[in-house]
Amino acid sequence: MDVEAVVAAHREEWARLDELGRKRRLTGTEAEEMLDLYQRAASHLSLVQSTSADPVLTQYLSTIIARARVKSSRDFRADPGAFARFFLETFPAICYRAWRWWAGVGVAFVVLTALVAWWTATHPGFVSSVLSPEEISQLTRHDFEDYYSSYAAQDFAFRVWTNNAWVAALCITLGALGFPIPLLLWSNIVNTGVSAGLMASDDRLSLFFGLILPHGMLELTSIFVAAGIGLRGFWSWIEPGPRSRADAFAAEMRTAFTAAMGLVAVLALCGFIEAFVTPSGLPTPVRLLIGFTAWCSFIAYVVILGRRAVAAGVTGDVDARLREDELVAG
Template sequence: MDLDAYVLAHAHEWQRLDQLVRSRRLSGAESDELVERYQQVATHLSVVRTSAPDASLVAHLSSLLARSRNRAVGTRVGSWRGVQSFFVERFPAALYRLRWWWLGCFAANVVVTAVMMWWLLDNPQVEQSLLSPSEVDQLVNEDFEGYYSEYAASHFAAQVWVNNAWVAALCIALGILGFPVVTLLFQNILNLAVIGSVMMRHDRGELFWGLILPHGLLELTAVFVAGGVGLRLFWSWIEPRGLTRTQSIAREGRTAATVSLGLVVVLAVSGVIEAFVTPSGLPTAARVGIGILAELTFFAYVFVLGRNAVHRGFTGDLDATLLEDRVATQA
């Protein structure tokens, strides 16, 4: 196909569609014309992709079609209805569909943490090689407990949220590479195992678990979810499951983006708990109970809302109407 000739033949139709999209108000006839032009240009895009895939022209027509679609059906992404759909359908559906990945990540990290704690408790010489006696005394008697009340609660909540959101984002962003996710998760649980073993060896286990569990249950679950989703993204190009590798990575990448946005809220909740509940004067049982309740609420969200959303056809991917236009053409 002669691309220059094709562009010359149809450029006026593309310009007209652009004019309709930019118009502040459309009459009934113009609205009908917008839909008709949209269909024409979608066909043109398909022809260009098939016969003469020029990257700049494909990008231009795709952008034009996206703006046309939003003008035709109304912009839904920024609406409250879109936000509701995200948290009731897309996010829980993504969590449920990918549940075996992040549950496996969850279980593996819990087991490895428990084994490391047991080994460290059984090998006190390792602690001595990592920390001096004065550092151990500082950690056990002051630093660990003081960490949760060192800053104003609101400032601490923001600090915790940013830190954990960054770790979760790295797990997803580096997921395509696979190994960096494992490294990030190991570093995370190594710190937990070392500090936990030190506290328990010095008879401060009750304090350790009483301060970790209220926020840590939900916080670590969110990090393990990010790790599992990141590893699924890595696996999407190893085993594309009937799709091309590009299609497989694109689908799982969009789902990973859905999960990362949702985890921002989950980590915000854990940050609030860490700032306002963990250091509070509530009895240890009450604080841990709040943490368990938050964790159970998350699992109910996934396995009730998520399962129902999946049964209704949601996967965590973008709605089909928001994906790239694909129009079949005849030769």
């Protein structure tokens, strides 16, 4: 390799990177410029190290790259608008981009749950072979309703939040494999459907909906979102489009784990509703209205802010400064 030719071709880029790395503050445009120059310089350093033994050039490039890395990381952590951008752009963009996936999951969940409930209500012989009449009566007349007031509200909210966050995390994490997600959702379908069928057979279906819908509309939607995003990540491995499978899968799973942080906040709200609204003494229509308002607010949040963010080019992928170094041809 002709070291002098490489130096002549890229001297100005390196000098500019050195200049930006030494600046006290960077504008947004300068930060993007420094990131691009940093990636280019990293590829140049790799080339120099593999084809030349010039210690001076190697040390120079290593120094300006290290300075740029530190500068970029410091500026990113100090960004006061990152939190707001996450909830106003990044998170809704991820949810909006995957809406067909999680809407499909939601429709399938509701349909299958209704079928399980219908089958349970119309086949009492099967239910009685598993549970005694006393156990069924205990479940429908006491246990189902008492569940929501069996703990102190704040403790119950925390239990619900952590449990749902765990389910959502499993849906996202298992997106790499795909098939565990339907299996995970099926257990919830069976539990919900059987409970609904038993309550219907005891003429207490209105109580069932009065207790499960205030928090369940938003809670289940959050789980659907997690499952849909996880399945989208799995599909990116099967059908990567113009990208390589590795690049497509990495990008989708980065956005998936980013979405998990937003879902934690949504599920915290679900836990609050389930602990403080569902078992409260408020009239059932009021509790349903609160749950429906929370659900509609989330859907509007995703559609309005998510569509706007996607139109502006937001993908939900993590900031390039937090990704693995990329080698860019110089």
